[in-house]
Amino acid sequence: MKQGKTFGLIGEKLGHSLSGQIHSRLFAALGAEARYDLIEIPREGFADTFPRLLAEYDGLNVTIPYKRAVLPYLEALSPEAADYGAVNTVDCAARTGHNTDVTGFLRSLGERVEALSGDVLLLGAGGAARMMAKEALRRCRSLTVAVRDPGSENAASLRQELAGAAVRFVPLGQIEGAYDALLNATPVGMWPQVEGCPVDESVIARCGFVFDAIYNPAETRLLQAARALGIPALGGMGMLVLQAAAAQEIWLGRPVDGDLTGGLVRSLEGTSHAG
Secondary structure, three states: OOOOEEEEEEEOOOOOOOHHHHHHHHHHHHHEEEEEEEEEEEEHHHHHHHHHHHHHOOOOEEEOOOOOOOOHOOEEEHHHHHHOOOOEEOOOOOOOOOOOHHHHHHHHHHHHHHHOOOOEEOOOOOOHHHHHHHHHOOOOOOOEEEEEEOOOOHHHHHHHOOOOOOOEEEEEHOOOOOOEEEEEEEOOOOOOOOOOOOOOOOHOOOOOOOEEOOOOOOOOOOHHHHHOOOOEOOOOOOHHHHHHHHHHHHHOOOOHHHHHHHHHEEEEEEEOOOO
C-alpha cells in the first residue's frame, strides 16, 4: 500500500474507545504506513460531516449511532451489511459498506460456534442483538430473546424483522428452561456500571455456554458467575479485535494472522478497565 493512508472511527461519543489502540497496533505489526483517527460527530452535524469524511479518508469504521445512518451515502453494500441493515466498516474509495461485527463474532467463538446449533438464549434487542439473532437462526434448534420490555421499540423492530422465524420473546425476569448458549447483547455490566448482571445466577446455571459481547471490563459479573458455576464463558474482547482485523483485511487487501490478533486480545484483556 502507498504511504500516508488514513483511516478512522466515527461515532457520537468515543472517549473510551479502544479502536485507535487496536488499529494502530495492527497497522504497526503489519508494517502498514497508516494513521487512525477517532472522529466524534454530533448527531446534528452528521449529514454535513460524513460526505466530507468519505472523500478525505481511505477507510472508516462506524459505531453508535451511525451504523444505519451511513447507508444512504454508500453506493454498495456487502451481503452481510445488506442483511443486517448496518455498516461498521466503509471502503471509502469504493463507497462500499461492510459489516465485520459478524466476522468478529463468529471468529471469536471458534469451536464454540457449535453451541449455537442448540437452544439459544439471547439477551437484548439492539443492533448487536439483531446480528446475533440472525446468526443463531441460521444454526439453532430454538431461539429465545429476553428483553427488559417486550413492548419497546427495539423489541418490536426485532420481532418484525424476524417475523416467520421460530423465535420466542420473553421479559428478562421470566426466563424459563435450559439453553445450550446464552448470548448477552445488552450493555448491562459495562464500565462504569460494572456491578450489573443482566440475569440472575439461576438463569446462568441453566446454560451450557455464555458469551458476553461486553469487552470492558474483560471480566463482567456475568462471566464471573458463569465461571464460578463451571460453565465455559467468553468475553467480547476477541470480537472487538477480530472485527477490527477483518476491517483491515478489507482496507489492506491481505489477511491478518491469527497469532497476532490472539496476542493483542490477551494484552488488551489485561488493561480493559477504563480510568
